[in-house]
Amino acid sequence: MTLEAPQSFIVREECEKAASQNGFRRVLGEEAGWRAFTSTTAHGTIYLAAEGSQGPWFLATDHAGVVAELDWPAADMSGPGTRRYTFNAQSELYSALDRVYDLAISLPDAPLREFERRVVGLPRTTEAERLVVQRIGQDIFRDRLMKYWEGRCPLTGISDPALLRASHIIPWAECKSDAARLSVYNGLLLSALWDAAFDKALVTFDDQGRPEFSPLLSDEARGELRWTNSLPLTNCHRENLRLHRQKLQQ
Structure with a gap:
């Protein structure tokens, strides 16, 4: 897997839109193709990346409680966070982010x-x-x-x-x-x-x-x-x- 790094304008915009629409509105910046986001209401940091504007798309999180709850297969790749996941379509990424946010505002405290x-x-x-x-x-x-x-x-x-x-x-x-x-x-x-x-x-x-x-x-x-x-x-x-x-x- 080869990440687009640095992210192109299209990938950056799509990552920021996906994060913002699912509760992670604070942009922390980008490193090695991974753009980082946090939320004012949820624990943890998420990271988004892509191979290109057509995907696949990648999601990472450092929230141990969220990772423990998810039964999704982990992506075989290095990167930030404690676990990384791959999605072929943006719709899949959006659904995943929605679930990650719901868990992040519920766990642990x-x-x-x-x-x-x-x-x-x-x-x-x-x-x-x-x-x-x-x-x-x-x-x-x-x-x-x-x-x-x-x-x-x-x-x-x-x-x-x-x-x-x-x-x-x-x-x-x-x-x-x-x-x-x-x-x-x-x-x-x-x-x-x-x-x-x-x-x-x-x-x-x-x-x-x-x-x-x-x-x-x-x-x-x-x-x-x-x-x-x-x-x-x-x-x-x-x-x-x-x-x-x-x-x-x-």
Whole structure:
């Protein structure tokens, strides 16, 4: 692979447009054909390059959390960042950048930093004041779960926002820190019926993301809890779910 270096006007413009339209609007400069970008809202740096105006296109990132989440094949090439990827078409690059941005604003502590920014100086003396702060946190949590789970319940494929719930694995009140409360690894994006059963510990999930049902569920209720895919879980999810499984109603 031979990168265009320095980038031509067309490649430079296309890289800047792709980065800007997907949340990475700060241009850091170019080195060895790789143009670097950051975001005011997301962690990490991305790097874009191309062989020419017709591609292929290359993306690199230094965000370890993002790299750990992606199952894309790595490009066999040297360059910046911790992992590099190849895309034959610009449309593929745009889709990849959209996913990288969604993960970068969700991992590892981006929700916590956003919460701290928004609640700084807010009083927490009365119950009403504490509820205001909690609501801000829960809104951020839901927004980042929507990003992380790509706007759909992974069990059912339901993507109607009104039917999706941000389900804490370890409940808000039981978390020992705001970091735990706001971590996307402490949350599942579930359709409303699944969320209700999960919240009441009538269903939980094993380490492979498969449902485990409480014997207290009626046959009718269990029949309505339909699913087509197991949950794609990280080790962080699994650790939190081990605690949830201890609550499964017998």
